[in-house]
Amino acid sequence: MAGDTPAGAGLASIIQFEHRPGILDLGWGHPLPALLPVDGWARAVAAASRDFGWQALTYGRSAGPGPLVDWLAEHLSRLEAGGTTPRQTFVTAGASHALSLVTGLLTKPGDTVLVDSPTYHLVFPIFADHGVRLVSVPADDDGVDPVALAGLLGRLGRVRLLYLVPTFGNPTGRSLPAERRQALVRLAQRERVTVVEDDTYRELVYDGPAPPSLWRLAEGSGVVRIGTFSKTVAPGLRLGWINADPAVVRRLAGLGYVDSGGGVNHAAALAMASFATSGAYDEHVAKIRGEYRRQRDALTTAVPQAPVPAGGWFTWLRLPPGVRAADLLSRAERNGVSFVPGPRFHLDGNGSADRIRLSFSHLPPETLAVAGARLAETIAATEAHG
Numbered sequence: 001m002a003g004d005t006p007a008g009a010g011l012a013s014i015i016q017f018e019h020r021p022g023i024l025d026l027g028w029g030h031p032l033p034a035l036l037p038v039d040g041w042a043r044a045v046a047a048a049s050r051d052f053g054w055q056a057l058t059y060g061r062s063a064g065p066g067p068l069v070d071w072l073a074e075h076l077s078r079l080e081a082g083g084t085t086p087r088q089t090f091v092t093a094g095a096s097h098a099l100s101l102v103t104g105l106l107t108k109p110g111d112t113v114l115v116d117s118p119t120y121h122l123v124f125p126i127f128a129d130h131g132v133r134l135v136s137v138p139a140d141d142d143g144v145d146p147v148a149l150a151g152l153l154g155r156l157g158r159v160r161l162l163y164l165v166p167t168f169g170n171p172t173g174r175s176l177p178a179e180r181r182q183a184l185v186r187l188a189q190r191e192r193v194t195v196v197e198d199d200t201y202r203e204l205v206y207d208g209p210a211p212p213s214l215w216r217l218a219e220g221s222g223v224v225r226i227g228t229f230s231k232t233v234a235p236g237l238r239l240g241w242i243n244a245d246p247a248v249v250r251r252l253a254g255l256g257y258v259d260s261g262g263g264v265n266h267a268a269a270l271a272m273a274s275f276a277t278s279g280a281y282d283e284h285v286a287k288i289r290g291e292y293r294r295q296r297d298a299l300t301t302a303v304p305q306a307p308v309p310a311g312g313w314f315t316w317l318r319l320p321p322g323v324r325a326a327d328l329l330s331r332a333e334r335n336g337v338s339f340v341p342g343p344r345f346h347l348d349g350n351g352s353a354d355r356i357r358l359s360f361s362h363l364p365p366e367t368l369a370v371a372g373a374r375l376a377e378t379i380a381a382t383e384a385h386g
């Protein structure tokens with residue numbers, strides 16, 4: 001029977017995980033296994049079979065089955081007072097798939113796409129799949145700088161997309177300030193650049209309300225928002241969504257493989273509709289918010305220099321002067337702890353040489369306390385001895 005601790009050796013043929021004996025790895029942006037709702041999901045699948053019968057197992061509606069699309073539109077409208085409609089909602093196989101679909105639909109090879117800097121590193125290969133030219137946007141500690149971005153847009157000529165994770169970002173855990181959100185939306189609308197807002201972490205908020213989405217500020221015009229159940233429920237479901245103008249949703253639904261396949265993940269989408277409408281979703285998210293908050297606190301208490309993010313799964317640590325992320329990594333691993341060095345989150349590895357990303361999602365609080373203590377000790381020793 002599967003256990004509830006992080007996967008051991010031998011599971012590599014089943015899951016995406018590399019077990020390294022003796023190392024507490026703060027590199028993985030994966031959920032704590034014990035927080036995956038194994039029993040609740042089994043009940044949702046049984047309920048979907050009971051409630052939808054054969055309809056759960058045949059070809060689905062291209063944009064996603066009505067029960068999930070309707071719930072999502074209501075849920076997203078409840079999260080931020082502001083309407084997201086079913087006609088603006090398309091069900092995907094996760095946020096990665098959403099990003100690939102949007103890029104495929106709105107760009108052609110050779111087009112210019114802007115990315116936040118630093119940004120979620122695994123989007124680089126997704127964009128490479130589509131042959132677009134990536135350019136980093138000017139950013140500072142608060143994220144994208146709209147004034148510098150306006151200058152860049154003037155120099156670059158036609159830009160199709162601007163991708164960013166403005167809320168509880170990966171890797172920084174930070175959120176773009178309110179006035180920059182407004183300025184960015186206005187700039188993108190004026191310059192006719194579609195903003196792709198990766199809103200993966202919105203619901204994992206620990207302190208206060210999450211900031212308004214760009215999607216909401218733009219009232220649906222010129223912003224495509226992508227969301228996912230990977231962090232709130234489970235990544236293995238491969239289930240997420242796109243919010244976009246209804247014309248874009250219609251084009252997505254008309255894509256050859258979407259239409260031919262009857263949606264992209266119909267049975268899981270209907271099981272999610274059951275999970276959501278039964279109240280299990282809200283209950284589960286409330287529970288994991290509390291747990292991830294405890295995990296965040298355990299890590300940031302053990303590494304007091306680490307910022308305490310208000311949401312998401314990551315903290316972005318600035319190293320003391322003279323300590324470089326790449327050098328620290330091998331020392332840290334010899335001391336039984338690992339992380340992802342900052343340059344990994346920049347195009348061509350160019351930037352954040354003095355930063356590291358620490359994830360608090362994958363390990364329980366007691367283990368995070370030990371991992372954090374090992375890291376703090378390694379940083380102090382590196383600083384002392386160079």
Ligand SMILES: Cc1ncc(COP(=O)(O)O)c(C=O)c1O
Nearest residue numbers: 029094095096120170200228230
């Ligand atoms: C910002 C961001 N976007 C997208 C993803 C991938 O999400 P999904 O599992 O829904 O494809 C992640 C996962 O780490 C992420 O951090």
